[in-house]
Amino acid sequence: MNILQALFFPPEQPGGVSSMVPYIQERFNKLGWPTELFSLPKRVRGKGQEAVQFETFDVALYEGNPTIDKYLQTYRDYVWWTKLRMSKSYDLIHAHHPIPALVMKQLYPDTPLVMTIHSSYERELILNGKIIEGGPEHRFLTSIYGELEAKTDRILTASESFRQYMTPYVKRPEAIHVIPNGFDEKRFKPISHENEVVQLITVCRLVPAKGLDILLHACAELKARGQGFVLHIIGDGPIRTELEQLALQLNLYDDIIFYGYMLHPEEFMPFFDVFVLPSRAEAFGSVFAEAALCWLALVGTDVGGIAEQIEDGTNGLLVPPEDPLALANALEKVISDPTFRYNLARTAWNKAKKVYSLQRVISQLKQVYLEINPQSEATE
Structure with a gap:
């Protein structure tokens, strides 16, 4: 054919x-x-x-x-x-x-x-x-x-x-x-690593639909609680300048790295610990499956295809959209408990290998x- x-x-x-x-x-x-x-x-x-x-x-x-x-x-x-x-x-x-x-x-x-x-x-x-x-x-x-x-x-x-x-x-x-x-499993190579400070990563186009403003407010709450982290944002788009200004206003600029567009982020993701994306809507959310195949703990919103990929508390955490406090609470769980974070990532990897x-x-x-x-x- x-x-x-x-x-x-x-x-x-x-x-x-x-x-x-x-x-x-x-x-x-x-x-x-x-x-x-x-x-x-x-x-x-x-x-x-x-x-x-x-x-x-x-x-x-x-x-x-x-x-x-x-x-x-x-x-x-x-x-x-x-x-x-x-x-x-x-x-x-x-x-x-x-x-x-x-x-x-x-x-x-x-x-x-x-x-x-x-x-x-x-x-x-x-x-x-x-x-x-x-x-x-x-x-x-x-x-x-x-x-x-x-x-x-x-x-x-x-x-x-x-x-x-x-x-x-x-x-x-x-x-x-x-x-x-x-997804072709050969593209994803989980790497054993131990970061002194928990590394958060998100990969998306920088547009309002992805909810990165919510993520920055959640990170500000984490910082106020004394939780250590670094947030890595891979992607570009029309609201990048706006997000960078919001990071400054929230006193987060030293805790966030904006990378811009990257062709193969899956080569980079295995070095991090947690994938987070608080989308306002997703038909599927391929990047969650990709992050799972990189052995990352997943935190996402209870919308669309994300909710079909993540079973809350088993292979990731789900939070309501538009809720920075709920997102901060979920991130605090995976940041403060390495064993819980590891178990979420392992279960997410197993499911992704089988289902996706x-x-x-x-x-x-x-x-x-x-x-x-x-x-x-x-x-x-």
Whole structure:
């Protein structure tokens, strides 16, 4: 079976899709199923000129809105780039973003199409203060789910909570198949170490949705209690300056290191002790599984896919979102009790090895691919 994995932008960023899809390609190639990646280069802007038409709703009702117009122009650009660069046919296309999914079905209507919805763009925009719930951008972006349902042969997502999130926007939510993300274990090499001061680490894009303001306030509370720690923040984004200023205001600047963007943070994580990320929402939260595979204790918020990965008190700690005091209490537990911290990390590692293996993902995807294209037989 010849497979195309269609991404949005090239897989350059750590976490999420980029942590998995290139490794899916590698595994399928080894199995004898030739697999290629396709994406839109970031340099391609404003090239596409074709009108955009959808089957389940009228796009014209939303045109003229800057956010929606930008989305539609990206769709046109993807059409332009695909027509320019795609020169062969495939037995199956697996898209990992709504735009490539709908473009591929438009241009290759007879090719079976699988779509994995990895996250909610509209929810991220709301949490980051860019749009309002119920506004035209929100209505447009949630309408895309219905269009995907009408056009694709199978919709997948990474968590049960995200399937529930999509329920109001599709006709048959029960047909959405949940396949949690998986990770190539060879990338993660836990290292035995003993830090004199507990080292906290977070890895994410620096945007409001990730709740790093809550984390800084929790760290200020820890410092007031006399708990020693260093917080390492890996990632970049539009609120980095704001977070650095907040660290200064909270008298934390000497306790925090801002690293900026890092391509392979999993090479760095095993030297730390605790992974913490108080997200306001997560469809899955791949970085928690990655941190678990690095043998770190996990502290996260009781939202979305994070709550499906962490069993509170067993393989990590869960706290309510928007609650710096609860987060400080959880961090104090793992900082002050090395044995408890070690046991959480060990259990998290065991679960991640078992539940979030890439081999499990490959097996499940093979089954899906053969169900929607039974003419193609597996070649082991």
